[in-house]
Structures are given as C-alpha cells and as structure tokens.
Amino acid sequence: MKKFVSAVLGAMIAAMLVLAQDAVIHAGHVLAKPGEGYLTRQTILVEGGRIVSVTPGYSTPRSYPVINLRDAYVLPGLIDSHVHITSENGPNSRFRVFENSEVDTAFDGAAYALRTLRAGFTTVQDVGGNNSAVFGLRDAIARGAVPGPRIRASGRSVAVTGGHGDMNGWAPEVMARFTGTNICNGADDCRRAVRQQIKDGADLIKITATGGVLSNTAAGLEQQFSDAELAAIVEAAHSMGRKVTAHAHGKGGIESALRAGVDSIEHGTYLDTETIALFRERGAVLVPTVLAGVTVTGWTNEPWLPAASRAKAAEVGPLMLDMLRRAREGGVTIAFGTDTGVSRHGDNAGELALMVEAGFTAEEAIRSATVVAARHVQMDRDIGTIEAGKFADIIAVAADPLRDISRLGDVSFVMKGGEVYKSGR
Numbered sequence: 001m002k003k004f005v006s007a008v009l010g011a012m013i014a015a016m017l018v019l020a021q022d023a024v025i026h027a028g029h030v031l032a033k034p035g036e037g038y039l040t041r042q043t044i045l046v047e048g049g050r051i052v053s054v055t056p057g058y059s060t061p062r063s064y065p066v067i068n069l070r071d072a073y074v075l076p077g078l079i080d081s082h083v084h085i086t087s088e089n090g091p092n093s094r095f096r097v098f099e100n101s102e103v104d105t106a107f108d109g110a111a112y113a114l115r116t117l118r119a120g121f122t123t124v125q126d127v128g129g130n131n132s133a134v135f136g137l138r139d140a141i142a143r144g145a146v147p148g149p150r151i152r153a154s155g156r157s158v159a160v161t162g163g164h165g166d167m168n169g170w171a172p173e174v175m176a177r178f179t180g181t182n183i184c185n186g187a188d189d190c191r192r193a194v195r196q197q198i199k200d201g202a203d204l205i206k207i208t209a210t211g212g213v214l215s216n217t218a219a220g221l222e223q224q225f226s227d228a229e230l231a232a233i234v235e236a237a238h239s240m241g242r243k244v245t246a247h248a249h250g251k252g253g254i255e256s257a258l259r260a261g262v263d264s265i266e267h268g269t270y271l272d273t274e275t276i277a278l279f280r281e282r283g284a285v286l287v288p289t290v291l292a293g294v295t296v297t298g299w300t301n302e303p304w305l306p307a308a309s310r311a312k313a314a315e316v317g318p319l320m321l322d323m324l325r326r327a328r329e330g331g332v333t334i335a336f337g338t339d340t341g342v343s344r345h346g347d348n349a350g351e352l353a354l355m356v357e358a359g360f361t362a363e364e365a366i367r368s369a370t371v372v373a374a375r376h377v378q379m380d381r382d383i384g385t386i387e388a389g390k391f392a393d394i395i396a397v398a399a400d401p402l403r404d405i406s407r408l409g410d411v412s413f414v415m416k417g418g419e420v421y422k423s424g425r
Contacts, residue, residue, distance in 0.1 A: 021418060022047045025067045025394065026058045027074040031402075032386040034076070034367040038402075044074075046392040049418035053388050067420075069396050069413060075366065076386050077122025077149075077393030077416060078408070079373035080348050081287045082266055084341025085109045085116070085126045085151060086133045089214070089295075091304040097178065105133035112345040113137065113148030118422045119346040120411035122393040123150040125337070125377050127206040127245060127266065128165070131155040131180075135201040147421060152377050154206035156182035157247065158193045158233060162217065163224040164247065165208035169216030169306060187232035190225070194236040205237040209246040209262070210253030213296055213313050214342070216306040221269070221316065222250035230260035243378070245287070249316060251275055258282050264376065266337065268327065269293075269319050276330035285333045285376050290358070291351040292339035293320030324358040335376035336369035349408040362405040392418040 025044040032039055032054060043059045045052040053061070060066060086109030087093065100108070109129075116124060126134050138151035159165025159182060166183050167175040184193035194205055209230065211221045225233070237244045238261070246257040249269040257265065258278045264285040271279075271286075279286060297317030299305050305313070327334060338351045355365040374384025382391050396413035414422040 021420070022062065022064045023067050023418070024060055024062060024064050025074070026070050027396075028070045028072055029400070030054070030074045030386060031076070031363075031366065034363055034370045034385075037363075038073075041070075042074075044386065044392075044394070046415075046418050049392055051386060051388055051390050051392050054386060067413075067423075072396040072398060072413065073400050073407075074386070074394060074396045074413075075401070076370045076384055077395055077414070078120050078349070078366075078369045079123045079125075079336065079377060079383065080116070080121050080338055080340060080369070081125045081335045081373050081376055082289055082337030082339050083116070083124045083126050083345075083348070084129055084339070085112050085124060085148075085345070086129050086137065087341050088112065088345060089342050091302075094216075094304075094306075102130060102132045102136075105130050106137050109133055109137045110140075110146050110148065112341075113141065113146070113151070114421075115346040116340070116348065117147060117149045117416060118411075118414055119348060120395040120408065120414055121149050121348050122395070122414070122416040123152070123374075123377065123379065123383055125204075126151055126153040127204075128154060128157040128247075131197075131200045149416070150379075150383075152203045152379070153201075154204050154245070155197055155200055155202045156180055157206045157208050158182050158184060158190065158197065159208040160224050160229070161185050163208055163219065164210070164212030164215040164217075166215075169308075184229070187226075187228045190229045191232045191236040194233055194242075195240065198237075198240050198242055202242065205233065205242050205244045206266075207233055207244060207246050207257075207262070209248040209257040210250045211312075212247060212249065213316050214305075214309050216308055218308040218311070220250070221253075221312065223253035223256050225256075227256055227260065230257055230262075234261040258284055264335070266339075267292075267320070269316050269323050271323060271327060273330070276327060276332055279327075279332045280330070283333075285335050285372075286327050287335050287337035287376075288320065288324045288327065288355075289337050289339035289351075290320045290324050290354040291348075292342040293317040294350075294354065295343040321354060321358055324355065328359055333372065334368050335373045336365070337373075347409075349411075352405050352408055356405050362402045365405060366401065366408075391416070
C-alpha cells in the first residue's frame, strides 16, 4: 500500500507541474463537432480554461505559447458514462472491501483517475462506488487539488436486500456489518434510500434493477425491485432534481424500469424488438458497456471469481456485442460507457473498437463518447465539442481515428480545462 500511495503522489506531482495556461493551438485536423467531419488547419484560442475561438488558418491572435498539433488529429475530450473510478476487479478485489479504509479507496481512485485522464477521458460518470471515497475524489478534482477527469457520481447503487448491489456471499455477521443505507425494501424505504444518497452527495441515482454478473449470488439476471419500488425511486429522485440510471440485464427488468420512468439503462443485455420500441417511446438512453462483457467472458475459468459469477459471466458476456448491434439498428440513443473498473482503467477506448465491430462508423462511435455522452451526463453546455465557450477539453492522436478507431487507444496529447496533462507519448 505504501509503495502504491508513493506512486500516486509522484504521478500527481508530475501531472501538476504543467498548470492551466492561456494558449494558441495550431491543429491540422479538428473533429470539432463529431458527426460533422473534420475542419483542417485551425487555430484554437484558449483563455481561462475555456475555448475562446476556433478559426480557419494558422494565426497567433494573442502572444500566448503556441501548441503545435499541425500534424495531429484533434478531438474533444472523451466522456465515459459508466465507470467505477475507485476500484478495479482482479484476484484480490473482493477482499479490498475489508482491507482498505475509505482513505485507501480514495487514493486508489486518484491513481485510476489520473490514468483515465491521460488516456484521453476528460469526464466520467461513476455509477456505484463508496460514497465518501468517490464524492471526496470528485470534489478534490473539481477544486484542482488532485488531477483527474471531471466526475459525476451516484455513490452507492440503490439495491434490494440480497440483490445485485448488496453484500453477498459472506458470513451473515459480516454482511450485516457492511450493509449500507443504500439497501431498501418496499416503496417507502426505497424513497428513503434515494433521499439519503442525495443527502450524501449523489449527482444522480443508480439502481440495480436486475441481478448482475459479479454479485456472488445465484439470484438470476431478472427484475429485483417491484414495480411499486421502481416507481417510488423515480418519483423521489426526479422530485429532487436527480436522474435515475438502472443497471439492467434481463428483458423484464429493463422494461419495468423503463415503464417506471428511469432515464437510462446500463448494459441492456437481453433487450429485444419490444424493448427497443419502449426505449424510443420513453426517450431513454442505453449505456452498453460491451467492454465489460468481453472482459468477464475471459474470466469464466478464473478461480478467484466466485462460481455463481463465473456462470453468469459465461451466459452474459458473449451476448453483449450483438445486443449493441440490435440497439443501434433499432434507433436507440446510445451513450458511450464501459463499466471500467471491471476492465482496466485507462483501457476505456477499447469500447470504441467494439462499437465499430457492432456496426457503428468510427465517427458515430466518437460522437457517442462526446456529443451524446455530454448530453447524457447533463454537461453539454460545457463539454462534448470544440467550440467557443466550452471547456478547453482537447485531445490529439498521431493518425486518423476515422480510418482506424484503435488510434484512440494511443492518445498523445491531453488538455482538460486548459491544463495540459499529456504532451507526447
């Protein structure tokens, strides 16, 4: 742990040596509004952490340092709508709940946050994490004390007793000790859990509407909240200005959550034609997390994964790519999200390649991780495109990602809010 903390602090210090700056960027190819193609030979003026102008040709409108990206392909900072920034699955991850203090968890998150930022993701939405650790990390990044992407966080997932999101698979005394205020039963109790999460600092409410893969219980993948509980959750959240996103795999659970009025679905594995029609009717967003499906498919023979989880991983993982293909063809609004923390932090761009494999064009995939995701996380006034008035969240790669989407796995330049966190590999 001491070595890890030292590494985190060293990385933070190195990252913060380059402070926010007013700058002129000369950009060879700019995907300023993904979906509208490239602008070429552009000058981007950055002042006070925001973009002042994007103009044709190379000029020096102010006597600021010039950042030369003339040979690069420049994009808005990427947005991941589904991460777990304070954890990462692996052989020892189940035991960290007991070994780590909340301070340890926050330090882990700081390391993962910096890795994520340097991979080109300048904003993330964390859906399901330790309240104190993730809210503390979010706030530290926002005030500039710690380098990392902007974080919008739900804190703990609201879940039913024994469901996905509860403590499962340990001795009853242990589970009783670690059961949080996010666990609820009955409509009134679920209202209470939502209001408590908001009191604790939640930007949105995340619920586990169905069973899940990594919970150590053979409780299936279908609906776990009653319809009355779902309706109470949505009413309580919306009345206090919070959107609701629902972890949901099974068709019945997805559809019950949509009918209750949730704003988005995470995963969506067993959606079908009827479910797609309901998505469109309700104007709900799908966050597909195919990278997580691919990741857990590779764990089906790992002894450290509990048997119940291995069985569900073998069932769910191979279905998710085709799910995404059907959702796209059906016209569902899709916001980029990876469930990173299941996969490794910093590898988030792997989801883009999977989207292309599912039938997206490269530019459609990038648009889902910029324009669409910015709207989904309610920050589209500030992020998602490179245009005047928005935060100077700008990344660059050496080769054209519209020809080869995998190029976004090798980001060479990262600016967030006018501060350069990476320049060169």
